[in-house]
Every structure is written in structure tokens, then in C-alpha cells.
Amino acid sequence: MDIYEENGHVLINSDVFDGLNTIPDSSVDLIFVDPPYNIGKNFNTIKDRWETDTDYLNWSYNWIDLCIKKLKRSGSLYIMTSTQFISYYDIYIRQKLTILSRIVWYYDSSGVQAKKYFGSLYEPILFCVKDTKNYCFNNDEIRVEAKTGAKRKLIDYRKPVPTQYNSTKVPGNVWEFPRVRYRMEEYENHPTQKPIALLERIIKASSNEGDIVLDPFSGTFTTSFVCEKLGRKSIGIEIDKIYYQIGLRRVLNIEDYKGKSIKREPKTYEVVDYSQMNF
Numbered sequence: 001m002d003i004y005e006e007n008g009h010v011l012i013n014s015d016v017f018d019g020l021n022t023i024p025d026s027s028v029d030l031i032f033v034d035p036p037y038n039i040g041k042n043f044n045t046i047k048d049r050w051e052t053d054t055d056y057l058n059w060s061y062n063w064i065d066l067c068i069k070k071l072k073r074s075g076s077l078y079i080m081t082s083t084q085f086i087s088y089y090d091i092y093i094r095q096k097l098t099i100l101s102r103i104v105w106y107y108d109s110s111g112v113q114a115k116k117y118f119g120s121l122y123e124p125i126l127f128c129v130k131d132t133k134n135y136c137f138n139n140d141e142i143r144v145e146a147k148t149g150a151k152r153k154l155i156d157y158r159k160p161v162p163t164q165y166n167s168t169k170v171p172g173n174v175w176e177f178p179r180v181r182y183r184m185e186e187y188e189n190h191p192t193q194k195p196i197a198l199l200e201r202i203i204k205a206s207s208n209e210g211d212i213v214l215d216p217f218s219g220t221f222t223t224s225f226v227c228e229k230l231g232r233k234s235i236g237i238e239i240d241k242i243y244y245q246i247g248l249r250r251v252l253n254i255e256d257y258k259g260k261s262i263k264r265e266p267k268t269y270e271v272v273d274y275s276q277m278n279f
């Protein structure tokens with residue numbers, strides 16, 4: 001296990017269970033979990049396909065229990081998985097936490113499209129809390145433009161004193177953010193990197209400055225990266241060495257690790273072709 005700690009961020013290179021066991025119980029304000037979905041993605045050295053659905057679910061239930069132990073009484077948990085398995089997570093988790101929102105992260109796709117069924121264009125997220133009377137929800141931090149009514153400057157005559165419609169609103173449970181694409185500035189070499197904008201909404205809503213945010217399957221460490229931007233502390237766990245090194249660079253601007261350069265590879269369109277230049 002490798003642990004790197006700097007500037008309020010702890011980056012752990014280990015299996016999820018070993019990493020979680022380093023964290024004191026009831027110490028974390030917010031957990032965002034984006035685990036392998038059991039749909040056969042290629043995470044470098046790691047399999048994303050279990051022998052049976054039951055194996056995947058039992059493995060998941062074990063780290064879900066451990067995550068819940070690490071969460072403060074006032075804490076929140078956001079958890080994702082594939083559409084195929086989210087119902088099982090939902091039924092398991094609702095015995096232990098209150099699920100306040102079942103969120104759909106929707107995106108359009110210009111890539112390969114299904115021709116013989118309706119292709120999947122969303123990923124589900126459960127938003128859960130331990131204590132419905134005491135949890136953080138900064139609705140003012142995440143307001144979005146309210147299009148209907150406000151945009152046309154309509155007046156709401158149902159109010160005791162007729163007033164103009166609000167120009168902002170708290171987002172509902174369908175969130176539209178583009179997926180991370182190769183040409184986007186934030187892109188890293190990982191098959192299921194989550195967008196910065198998605199994590200910004202979650203972290204702004206469900207934590208305050210100085211709070212501790214945990215991501216037990218960090219991948220490219222998007223969660224820790226956003227925490228650094230927003231003044232939160234973070235703990236990130238990732239089993240794969242290459243992804244871990246992306247995290248060290250992304251979150252802590254480290255460019256050399258154990259005597260090796262971990263600078264970002266230039267993208268194909270960034271490579272300068274000197275042979276075409278006139279010196």
C-alpha cells in the first residue's frame with residue numbers, strides 16, 4: 001500500500017478494503033462512490049466482470065457496509081453503478097440509510113448507437129443520508145437557471161402578492177452533463193472518468209469548506225481534484241498504479257514519482273510535427 005498525504009489530501013494506492021480500513025470510523029462528511037459496474041470495462045490491471053451477479057453484489061455489499069461505518073452521523077453518501085445493478089444497491093442500502101434522491105445523470109451520445117434496442121444514455125446515482133434531521137444540503141450553492149416562467153418574465157398570480165417567477169431553482173433529479181471526451185481539457189486516459197461538473201454539484205451541495213470527502217474508487221481522482229478547487233479535504237483510494245499516478249499529478253501537481261516522470265502525455269493533436277515547420 002502506498003499513501004501520499006499533502007495539503008489536506010490523502011491518496012491511497014491499495015485495494016478498497018485495505019484503504020477503507022486506514023480511516024477512523026464516523027470521521028467522513030461525504031462519500032462519493034463510483035465503483036466498477038460489472039459490465040466488462042477495461043481498467044488496466046483490474047477486471048470489471050465478476051463470475052456471477054451474486055459475487056459482484058456480495059463484494060459491493062461488503063464495502064458499502066464499511067463506507068457507512070466511516071460516515072459521520074450527519075454525513076451523506078452518493079453511490080453509482082450500472083442500470084443493471086442499481087436496484088439491488090437501492091434495496092440493500094435503504095435498510096441502512098435514507099435514500100433522499102434517485103438521480104439520473106443523463107448525457108447525449110454521438111458514439112456507437114444501439115440499433116436493435118434503446119441505448120443507454122444515463123447513469124443512476126443514489127443520494128443517501130444517515131440522519132434526515134441533520135445533514136448538509138447547500139441548496140444556494142447549486143442553483144441553476146429556472147427557464148420556464150422566469151425567462152419570459154411571467155408573474156405568478158397564485159401568490160398572495162403576485163410576484164415574478166424565481167430566476168433560479170435547485171436542480172431536480174435529472175442532471176445533464178456531457179461525458180468526458182478526448183478533446184476536453186479535463187480528459188485523462190481512463191475509460192469511465194466522471195465530469196468535474198458532476199462532482200462540483202455533489203460536493204458543493206453536500207459538504208462545507210474544510211469537510212472530509214472520501215472516494216473509495218478514485219480512478220483519475222476527479223473527486224479529490226474538485227475538493228482541492230473547493231477547499232475540501234479528501235481521501236481517495238485507487239488500486240491501479242497508473243491511475244494512482246494520474247491522481248498524484250492531477251491533485252497535487254506532482255510530476256516525478258519514485259524517480260519516474262508522471263507528466264501528462266500530450267494528446268495526439270497537441271504533438272508538434274517539426275518536419276512541417278520552416279526554421
Ligand SMILES: C[S@@+](CC[C@H](N)C(=O)[O-])C[C@H]1O[C@@H](n2cnc3c(N)ncnc32)[C@H](O)[C@@H]1O
Pocket residue numbers: 014015016017034035036037043046190192193194195216217218219220221222223237238239240243
Ligand atoms: C468507475 S471507475 C472510477 C472513475 C472515477 N470516478 C473518475 O472520475 O476517474 C472505478 C475505479 O475503481 C478501481 N478499482 C477497481 N477495483 C478496485 C478495488 N478492489 N479497490 C480499489 N479500486 C478499485 C478501478 O481501477 C477504477 O479506476
